Amino acid sequence: MKNTLPRLAVHKFSSCDGCQLAFLNAGEALLTLSRRAEIIHFSEAGWENPLAKVDIAFVEGSISTPKDLERIKAVRESANTLVTIGACATAGGLQALRNGVKQFADWVGDVYASPEYIQSLPESRPISAHVKVDLELWGCPVTGKQVLDALGDLLNGITPVNSSEPVCSECKRSGHVCVLVSKKEPCMGPVTRTGCGALCPAFGRACYGCFGPAEQANTASLAKQFEHMGLSAKDISRRFLFITSATQPFSDTGHGYLEQEDV
Amino acid sequence: MPIPHYLPHSSLQQLFEALTEDGYAIVGPQAKENRIDFGEIRNTAELPWGIGLIQDAGASQLVDGPKNRCFAWANGPQAMKPLLFAPREPLWQIRHGKNGYVVDAINPETRRLAVIGLRPCDLSALRIQDQHFLEGQYPDSHYGARREGLLVIAVNCTHPAATCFCASTGDGPGAKESFDIALTEDDNGFVVETGSPEGEQILARLALKEALSTQMETAADNLRNAASSQRRSLVSDNLRDVLMSRLDHPHWDEVAERCLACGNCTAVCPTCFCHAEIEEASLGGNHSLHSREWDSCFGERHGYIHGKQLRPEIKQRYRQWLTHKLATWHDQFGRSGCVGCGRCIACCPVGIDITEEAAALLK
Incomplete structure (x- = not known):
């Protein structure tokens, strides 16, 4: 019986490990999962078997080093279905802030005592830039529900729902106060993909855009509204160039305002 | 009386x-x-x-x-609206029974x-x-x-x-x-x-x-x-014919440049009733919960039918909303779908004003 269970792997690339907590913090659901699937590789939880063939591989982290680049190809080879979890794997992550920065080599020298040990690719890029990805789960971090719902759907043979509606939809269903309209906070909710349950607006804070762009992200219009609200070009660029800075249309809008600031 | x-x-x-x-x-x-x-x-x-x-x-x-x-x-x-038409609520649960599937209705x-x-x-x-x-x-x-x-x-x-x-x-x-x-x-x-x-x-x-x-x-x-004291107004209480004859008006593009497609207008509109139904299968594979939640014609799934997105652009979604609210609503309900509460104006993050847009479309 055991041998017939679907086989899972959880891989980590350049990342903070936070998205893997979606599994580690799942509590009782892990007992249910153990009846539905067998975890073959998950370094953070103790299973070390990186090249084993699996049905579903979850991948956290971006491709940021030459070694990452080699490994992701092997992971893709090993898995029937590859699911990226989190902003790093799906969008390049915070570390993609270095993309296109000319002084990058100097920074490495400034930060590390022995920079010769640092081997980085010029850019941090999402998994999909290098191999085929079957499902991308956004978030910084992803939520446990998001990952387990997707996994449950895959195990049940259903195409996972992967909503790309804006945070506003969830915010209004939850009855939170609109921080943009009532508090004039530079909330990214109207252009950001849902998934967090409108967490920041629930606490009266503006959305940071952790889950990346929503399906129809009219960033130009929202940025113009931020201008009307009195934000500087620098502040506007920082709203868009943050957790998913390498993703369109956040990237173009953010860099557009960054250039205005440079002028 | x-x-x-x-x-x-x-x-x-x-x-x-x-x-x-x-x-x-x-x-x-x-x-x-x-x-x-x-x-x-x-x-x-x-x-x-x-x-x-x-x-x-x-x-x-x-x-x-x-x-x-x-x-x-x-x-x-x-x-x-949320007191009667719940923002999200379960409708039924389906589970494996001895003789096949069992559906349990969930009453509010x-x-x-x-x-x-x-x-x-x-x-x-x-x-x-x-x-x-x-x-x-x-x-x-x-x-x-x-x-x-x-x-x-x-x-x-x-x-x-x-x-x-x-x-x-x-x-x-x-x-x-x-x-x-x-x-x-x-x-x-x-x-x-x-x-x-x-x-x-x-x-x-x-x-x-x-x-x-x-x-x-x-x-x-x-x-x-x-x-x-009211300074805003809708130009006429029946804009059906006039709006339906302007489906290619250049103003739809102009609104689409500003519209965030965030759906806030539809969420606060007291007459908007669209919802989506969602299925959440359990991780254990033995039951599935069927719920409905507020949906919006500005969202991706509203215009999606099997294999095809009917309204891929914001322009088409805004036009869908406004022409339903102010035009085809008359066919469906015998009146306009707008009651003049102005919530969509105050709650639009970029301040799109239904009365101004309707007036611009009449030009």
Whole structure:
């Protein structure tokens, strides 16, 4: 019986490990999962078997080093279905802030005592830039529900729902106060993909855009509204160039305002 | 028409007590976190006394209002809609049984609600929602269960916001029907009218005096002023033909440049009723929960049919919303879907104004 269970792997690339907590913090659901699937590789939880063939591989982290680049190809080879979890794997992550920065080599020298040990690719890029990805789960971090719902759907043979509606939809269903309209906070909710349950607006804070762009992200219009609200070009660029800075249309809008600031 | 009575502010608590005696949970407005929010209240002190509200395109701000008034504001983002049409609710669960699948219906828990503070625009919206959810071929049992036993205590609008235009749609500022009790506030209390036997029965227990002619004149004056103070208006209450003949108007592109497709307008619109149904299969694979949630014609799944997105662009989605609301709504419900509450204007993060857009499209 055991041998017939679907086989899972959880891989980590350049990342903070936070998205893997979606599994580690799942509590009782892990007992249910153990009846539905067998975890073959998950370094953070103790299973070390990186090249084993699996049905579903979850991948956290971006491709940021030459070694990452080699490994992701092997992971893709090993898995029937590859699911990226989190902003790093799906969008390049915070570390993609270095993309296109000319002084990058100097920074490495400034930060590390022995920079010769640092081997980085010029850019941090999402998994999909290098191999085929079957499902991308956004978030910084992803939520446990998001990952387990997707996994449950895959195990049940259903195409996972992967909503790309804006945070506003969830915010209004939850009855939170609109921080943009009532508090004039530079909330990214109207252009950001849902998934967090409108967490920041629930606490009266503006959305940071952790889950990346929503399906129809009219960033130009929202940025113009931020201008009307009195934000500087620098502040506007920082709203868009943050957790998913390498993703369109956040990237173009953010860099557009960054250039205005440079002028 | 029953004779109007007068309910002094000092006797409002008696009304609350009568409602409680009759087994109603009272829902009313409160000033909360910089907005007017409807929630359960027990005491009249919880009402937004001395609160005013400034609303404009993309802006809403609580301010100090007249100290001796508790209804000196127009509206908050929501009133009746979420109380009857739940933002998200489970409908049924399906599970493996001995002889195949078993479907368990999930019925909503309901209470008899007395809602105080609904505006005439909200009453018009309630009529439309009733028509949609209850009067078609397939009445909605969840909406129906919540609607049953609802007691409506309307408060006529003496302080419209800059975003209000109910006078032009014919839905306010005074309520004509669809209420059990209707109040018009002045500095000392309310002129009270009843619109149903339930309303009369409750008022009869309060031993109120008949309203004086001066009190009734003040109330009528206040409502006349509320109507004449409105600066926004919809150009005509039937834009069906004129909008449907302008589906290729260049202004749709102009709106689409500003529109965020965030769906806030549809979420706060008291007549919008679109929902999506979602299926959540359990990780264990033995049951699945079927729910529905508010959806929006600005969202991805609204225009998606198997294998095809019918409205891939924001322009098409905004056009869908506006032409449904102001044009094809007439075919469906015999009136426009806009009740002039202005919520979509105040709650749009970029301040898109339905009255301005409609006017631009007529040019």
